[in-house]
Amino acid sequence: MVVDDEPDTVLTLLELLRDQGHQAEGFGSGREALKGIHRLDPDVIISDIAMPPPNGWDIAREVRKLKGRNEPPPLMIAISGQYTKSADRLLAQAAGFDFYLTKPCDPQVLVALVEKARPK
Secondary structure, three states, X not given: OEEOOOHHHHHHXXXXXXXXXXXXXXXXXXXXXXXXXXXXXXXEEEEEOOOOOOOHHHHHHHHHHHHOOOOOOOEEEEEEOOOOOXXXXXXXXXXXXXXXXXXXXXXXXXXXXXXXXXXX
């Protein structure tokens, strides 16, 4: 699952992931993504941080709350071009993100992180 309010970013990341054999779906807002989580039950969520509410931090907190203790949560990867300070990374971790990449991110690094969640 890819979440970003920039359509070009969503399309680029979807193409990258699909080229690597992943099923991927994109969402242009946090609100759309939160609805899609119930339908898709994704293994990985790649989300921008700086979006109109709900932003990436809100999405991460909500996903962690939704999944609860009974099922493993998806791997969550934050991507941001605006929030790049070490404090922002700590906030992302506190919200529930597993990894934090700055835009533009290295495609090989992103794919390697997504591969961590691929079922064996």
